[in-house]
Amino acid sequence: MKLRNLPTRLATGAFILHSGLEKWRGDEATAQALHGMASGTFPVLKGLRPTEFLRTLSVGEIALGAALLSPTVSTGVAGAALTGFSGSLLATYLRTPGLTKPGSVWPTPDGLGISKDVWMLGIGLGLLADALTRSAAEKLPTRS
Template sequence: MNFLSSAALRVIPGAFILNAGVQKIGMPAEASEGLQEFAATGVPAVKELPKEKFGTIIGWSEAAVGGALLAPFVPNFVAGGALTAFSAGLLSLYFADEENTEDDGIRPTEKGLDLSKNAWLLAIGLGLLTSVGGKKKRK
């Protein structure tokens, strides 16, 4: 994958995710608890985290993913792995609520449309994760 195609796949989602993470850091306890309840619908294990600090924990996690995407010294497969895991978590929220999908369990309803859009992040993450860096050796 060349520099320009790699940058195109990393910069926009990286900036978006970094910004979203920074906005969650230090969020009020009530908002943090609400975010935790929502996240627990897709990943029940997050119930074990402290409610009042959940927003900050998620915020720093998102900032780390966004930062990894933006940092040019982080290899594509590392940044792609982080983005793939992050987007898989978001898609678990989508699939956890049957009201988000049509009867086929895949296509989004109007309610699920916002969460379903995270499939694009999964595709980008998988593309970065599986890209082969560098140039082929000439014989």
């Protein structure tokens, strides 16, 4: 892990890890609300019970948060995982009625909480770009 990536990985990893731990202790109402939003975007999730979905989401967030915080996980892997995770959150945001203003990507008051995940997408893409450009630069021949 490069020092330049430490602030974004710490902040994002800690946030996601905390979110996963909170979901682990989530109640039935939380499970139903999150499952309803997610299964509206990804119909394959309708087959899961809401509490099962919440536990699975929790484990995923805990794993992602820990990966971002771990210096042994490469920047590319951490960036790809964060990009995938935040992309799914943004798909949910864009496809859930009432979260965006009509005909727009901009949030309604109800959508503001989830629309902020666009920042995680930017961080994930930044980590990926850093890993890819670093890898390409390392493969260039050096001049003697």
